[in-house]
Amino acid sequence: MKRNERLVDFTNFLINHPNQMLNLNELSKHYEVAKSSISEDLVFIKRVFENQGVGLVETFPGSLGGVRFTPYITDERSLEMSQEIAELLREENRILPGGYIYLSDILGTPSNLRKIGQIIAHEYHEKQVDVVMTIATKGIPIAQSVAEILDVPFVIVRRDPKVTEGATLNVNYMSGSSSRVENMTLSKRSLSIGQNVLIVDDFMKGAGTINGMRSLVHEFDCLLAGVAVFLEGPFKGERLIDDYKSILKVDRIDIANRSIDVQLGNIFNDK
Amino acid sequence: MKRNERLVDFTNFLINHPNQMLNLNELSKHYEVAKSSISEDLVFIKRVFENQGVGLVETFPGSLGGVRFTPYITDERSLEMSQEIAELLREENRILPGGYIYLSDILGTPSNLRKIGQIIAHEYHEKQVDVVMTIATKGIPIAQSVAEILDVPFVIVRRDPKVTEGATLNVNYMSGSSSRVENMTLSKRSLSIGQNVLIVDDFMKGAGTINGMRSLVHEFDCLLAGVAVFLEGPFKGERLIDDYKSILKVDRIDIANRSIDVQLGNIFNDK
Numbered sequence: 001m002k003r004n005e006r007l008v009d010f011t012n013f014l015i016n017h018p019n020q021m022l023n024l025n026e027l028s029k030h031y032e033v034a035k036s037s038i039s040e041d042l043v044f045i046k047r048v049f050e051n052q053g054v055g056l057v058e059t060f061p062g063s064l065g066g067v068r069f070t071p072y073i074t075d076e077r078s079l080e081m082s083q084e085i086a087e088l089l090r091e092e093n094r095i096l097p098g099g100y101i102y103l104s105d106i107l108g109t110p111s112n113l114r115k116i117g118q119i120i121a122h123e124y125h126e127k128q129v130d131v132v133m134t135i136a137t138k139g140i141p142i143a144q145s146v147a148e149i150l151d152v153p154f155v156i157v158r159r160d161p162k163v164t165e166g167a168t169l170n171v172n173y174m175s176g177s178s179s180r181v182e183n184m185t186l187s188k189r190s191l192s193i194g195q196n197v198l199i200v201d202d203f204m205k206g207a208g209t210i211n212g213m214r215s216l217v218h219e220f221d222c223l224l225a226g227v228a229v230f231l232e233g234p235f236k237g238e239r240l241i242d243d244y245k246s247i248l249k250v251d252r253i254d255i256a257n258r259s260i261d262v263q264l265g266n267i268f269n270d271k
Numbered sequence: 272m273k274r275n276e277r278l279v280d281f282t283n284f285l286i287n288h289p290n291q292m293l294n295l296n297e298l299s300k301h302y303e304v305a306k307s308s309i310s311e312d313l314v315f316i317k318r319v320f321e322n323q324g325v326g327l328v329e330t331f332p333g334s335l336g337g338v339r340f341t342p343y344i345t346d347e348r349s350l351e352m353s354q355e356i357a358e359l360l361r362e363e364n365r366i367l368p369g370g371y372i373y374l375s376d377i378l379g380t381p382s383n384l385r386k387i388g389q390i391i392a393h394e395y396h397e398k399q400v401d402v403v404m405t406i407a408t409k410g411i412p413i414a415q416s417v418a419e420i421l422d423v424p425f426v427i428v429r430r431d432p433k434v435t436e437g438a439t440l441n442v443n444y445m446s447g448s449s450s451r452v453e454n455m456t457l458s459k460r461s462l463s464i465g466q467n468v469l470i471v472d473d474f475m476k477g478a479g480t481i482n483g484m485r486s487l488v489h490e491f492d493c494l495l496a497g498v499a500v501f502l503e504g505p506f507k508g509e510r511l512i513d514d515y516k517s518i519l520k521v522d523r524i525d526i527a528n529r530s531i532d533v534q535l536g537n538i539f540n541d542k
Contacts, residue, residue: 001319004278008319011282048272048279096437104436104458108426110419137407137427138435141415148381155379156408164409165375166367187375 003041006031010041014057014069019151021066024059035065042067053077070125071118071149075271078122081115082247082264088112089231089248089262099253101260103231107141107202117145119247120200120228123267124150129225130195131155133217135184135209138202142230146200155190157213159183169219173212174240184212186220196225204229204244211240232265274312277302281312285328285340290422292337295330306336313338324348341396342389342420346542349393352386353518353535359383360502360519360533370524372531374502378412378473388416390518391471391499394538395421400496401466402426404484406455409473413501417471426461428484430454440490444483445511455483457491467496475500475515482511503536 001009010031014022028035039059046057055071073081085106094102106112120142132154134143140156147154161168165187172181191197197217199210210227217224232246234253246265253260272280281302285293299306310330317328326342344352356377365373377383391413403425405414411427418425432439436458443452462468468488470481481498488495503517505524517536524531 002315004274004315005319007275007278008282008316009323011279012286012319012323012325015283015286044273044275045279048276048283052280052283054283096435098434100435102435102437102458102460104427104461105424108418108424108461110415110422110424113415114419137411137429140408140411144381144384144412144415147379148385151381153376153379153381156375158408163369164367164371164373166373187373189373190375190379 001031003037006033007041007044010038011045014045014067015054018055018069018071018149021060021068024065024067025063027067071121072125073118073122075122078119079264079268079271081119082268085112085115086248086262086264089250089260092258094260095253095255095258099255101203101231101233101250101253103138103202107138107230113141113145116142116230116247117149119267120146120245121149123228123245124198124226127225128196129198131191132198132200133157133186133213134200135159135213139200142200142202146198146228150198155186157184157186157216159185161185169216171212171215171219173208173215175206175208182208182212184209184216186216191220191222193221195220195222197222198225199227200229202230203233204231204239204246205233205235206237207240207244210244214241228267229265272302274308277304278312278315281309282316285316285338286325289326289340289342289420292331292339295336295338296334298338342392343396344389344393346393349390350535350539350542352390353539356383356386357519357533357535360521360531363529365531366524366526366529370526372474372502372504372521372524374409374473378409378501384412384416387413387501387518388420390538391417391516392420394499394516395469395497398496399467400469402462403469403471404428404457404488405471406430406480406484410471413471413473417469417499421469426457428455428457428487430456432456440487442483442486442490444479444486446477446479453479453483455480455487457487462491462493464492466491466493468493469496470498471500473501474504475502475510475517476504476506477508478511478515481515485512499538500536 053074059067132143132147135157143154167188168185170185199213227244232249249263249265251261324345330338403414403418406428414425438459439456441456470484498515503520516538520534520536522532
């Protein structure tokens, strides 16, 4: 393979093996060129990936020397993508009876989900996250997108146990907005003791559901790596949790004029 | 940007813009080089992508000339990935009380989902698919993975209507295995008349659920592009549908010996 072709192949290979340590000796054997040629290729790839905000390319010296590609976006790109999604939320016709917001089209479009996944993963790329947790149904595509970028598994909490889950661990929780006691359940084998769990969800009001997931994390003897939601809704009173990150925030839903006041979430507060 | 760097950047750009017609004039302007240089780059990229089974790179001549990257895997790669997942299914401890199979870990791991998505999308890459449909909960990650590769939206059918879905269209269906009448529902605005719908699900026995989704497709005045399932289970009697594709098939679950007889599904019958 000529250098030009190798660069194309190598670029594709790195993109498809994120967050993994790749051995330089094996790459050199695979491409049938000296390790120094591989290192030279990496100089080009590193420069482009870092200039274009594709991700970090780190090389590690030594006989077991390796390279690791970590997908990474800039703060600017994160902001830009959030604004693109905010525009979608501002479209007419999203307000449903009762003041609910229709999100299913946004959360059913792969390009939007990729953006949401990148924005959330970006906030945790310096933290240890072993697994992403969400609750059925609408949190699932978000959890999957975040997990894909962090390259970790995701687990799905349910409101009712299923025969296909085996033994489950159940907790009760107070719904933050309606003050009812509810139940949530997670397959016992889906988490191991000591794992760092990132909780994600599509929408948060009183944070009752997220608080329930937080107690599940504790019951599993796991650690909470963080809480991130796509959209934070208007809520009067005190939320059950205060340490969370949100991509977007809706302050007011004007049902009469069919308009939603969409703002950037607290992720962008200190940026 | 030097050629070497441009090749890296261009490769990354194509991978991140699948199934889209990209204008050669705009690319030439973006990279500040002659259109002929872009065309030369594409020769390298095309050769590597096609040799390595990454995807098709098609160039279209003319003043509006463009290039389109279509992710594509070979039949061999599809078979190889199916066998890798079959091995996971054969692991001990998957059999739950009642002869159910624990799948949540497999369907919660991004690398497996990417494979499942690629295998299913590969079967439909010559067909027109406008939208992927599934039913909550476990079908969702599969639908998202397939939709991601086909670059189309996905919609989620539910067993109970939610206030966040707006007006819904509901159908009743017979569960194939238990012969009960059940209900399923889909937000009315999630499909448009005449769309080609690909139905996917994680598991199929009597095909009652899939038959229900098929009647939803008809009630929406849409067309059925196909039916694909990850796993086909053992079923005695006649299935409610016979035109479907499966990646893997379980013929027998030996509860006493805790072993599952996992075979390749009908996708590989004629390959």
